[in-house]
Amino acid sequence: MMVTAKMILLRLLRARAAMGNPAHRSCPAHSFLPPAPPVKLPTRQGGNPSCLRQGFPAVSMDHLSRGASKMPSFLPPLTRMALVLYCLVPLIAGTVAAPAQTIGEINNANGFHEMLMGIGPGFTAAVKSAPGTPPQKVQDALAAAMEGAFDPEKMEAAIEARMADKLSARDLSELASFYASPLGRRVTALEIQASSPQAREAKKIGGAKILDELPSRDPARLALYRKMMDDISAVDTGEAVGLNMGYAMLSEMLGAAGKPLPDDQVMALLRKQTEGLRRDIANDAMESAAYIYRDMSMADLKLYEAFLASPAGSRYYDQMQVALGAVMTDEARSFGHRFFVALGYRKA
Helix, strand or coil: CECCCHHHHHHHHCCCCCCCCCCCCCCCCCCCCCCCCCCCCCCCCCCCHHHHHCCCCCCCHHHHHHHHHCCCCCHHHHHHHHHHHHHCCECCCCCCCCCCCCHHHHHHHCCHHHHHHHHHHHHHHHHHCCCCCCCHHHHHHHHHHHCCCCCHHHHHHHHHHHHCCCCCHHHHHHHHHHHHCHHHHHHHHHHHHHCCHHHHHHHHHHHHHHHHHHHHHCHHHHHHHHHHHHHCCHHHHHHHHHHHHHHHHHHHHHHHCCCCCCHHHHHHHHHHHCCCHHHHHHHHHHHHHHHHCCCCCHHHHHHHHHHHHCHHHHHHHHHHHHHHHHHHHHHHHHHHHHHHHHHCCCCC
8 A cells, every 4th residue: 555645745844944054063973863763663463553642751842842943944844754754655565476485575576676666766756846945955965865865675685684584484375375366466456556656646636535435435445444554554653663764863863963852852842743644644545545446346355454464464564564664764864864964964
C-alpha cells in the first residue's frame, strides 16, 4: 500500500518561516541522539501499539518554546521533511512474483527493491514541489545532502541483514507461495500500477472520492480496508517511524546549531511540529486502499486480508517494518548531518 507523503509535506511547509542564510558557528562534535529510538515500533508479536501515546515525560512548553526560538528559522520545516520519508514507503509493495525462499528473494518478489529505489527521487520531488522557494544556499545544501542518501542497494543490504534468521523456512515457503499464486500476482500488479507517477494524482483524487462513498455504499468493504491497515499496523508504524526519523534529524540539527535540548524536550518539540501526522497517514492509507483495490471482489479481498493476518504474513511485515524503520532512521540522521555540513554549520 503506497502511503504518499506529498500532501503531508505541502501542508507542513505552508506555515514555514522565512529561511535566512545560516551563520557559521562552532558545534559540538558528539551526537545528541541516544542509542535507542524514542518510539518503539508496534508489532503483533509482543509489541505495544499504545506506546505512541504514552511514556514521554511532561514538558514545559514555555521552556521548550524558549529553546526552540533560538534555533535558526529554517530548522523546524526541514526536520519535518524527515517525516516525509517513511510515508513514501509502500507498506504493501508488489510486483510480479517469482519463486522465493530467502528474505532477499521474498523482498524482490513483492517489489521491495523497486520501492527502495523510489525513496530518494520521491523525496527530492516532494521538496521541489513544496510551496515557496528556499534560498539558493539551502537548495544547494539539500542537493548535496541527497547525494548518496537513501541508497537503495545499501539500504536493502542493511534491511536484509536485520531480517536475517527472523523468519522460519516454513514462513518463507508460505510467503513465496502467496506471491506466486494468481491472487498474489494480481494484487501485486495492481499495487505496482497504482504506484507509477502517472497514477499518483488519479489515486489521490479517485481514492478520496471512493472513500467518501464507501460508508453508505459498501460499509463492509470499508471495514475490510481498515482491517487490512490494522493487520500491517500501517498507521502506528508510519507514525512511529516518522517520529523516529524526525527525532534523529532534529537532534542532529539542534546539536549542530549548538542548541541541544534534553531528549524529552526534543520529542515534545517534534510532536508539536507534526500535529495531524497520524491523521494524514491514516487518510492517505485508506484513500490508497480504496483506489488500488476498487475492482477486486470481496472474496479476493478477504483472502488477501487473511494472508496479511496469517502468522507468516504478520511476522514478515512486522520484521520488515522494524528493519526498514531502523535503516531509514539511520539514513535520516546521516542526511541531517550531511545537510549541515553542506550549509557550513559543522565539519564533515
